Amino acid sequence: MNEILDEVPIKNNKTRFSKLSFALSILTFVMFAIIYANIPKTIVAGDGISSIPMLLIFVTRVLCVLGLLFVFVSFEKKEPSTWYKWFGAVLNMVWFLVLVGTVIFARFFE
16 A cells, blocks of 8 residues: 555756766867877978877876766766767767877887
8 A cells, every 4th residue: 555656757857977078078179189289290300309298198088088988977877868968979989089099000100
């Protein structure tokens, strides 16, 4: 006699992790743009090649991995499907592939 007959499932309207993954994908884009802007267009034999600060590269890697983590958490928490959830998910996957590609490219030509 003490059972609930009409149990209504609670709908999850929170989109915290979707918004975080979207924001991190935009920040990762900015970091990649800064890194590629620091690459010299021409190299003169007498001048040394200016190196990109390692802190910038480290922060870009961390943002990329955190963006992917938040994408997986947003899918795991079954957050509602919104444009920024999918846009952030796709961009974070693209940035991760770019990151892996640049690491492989750098190791290949060392």
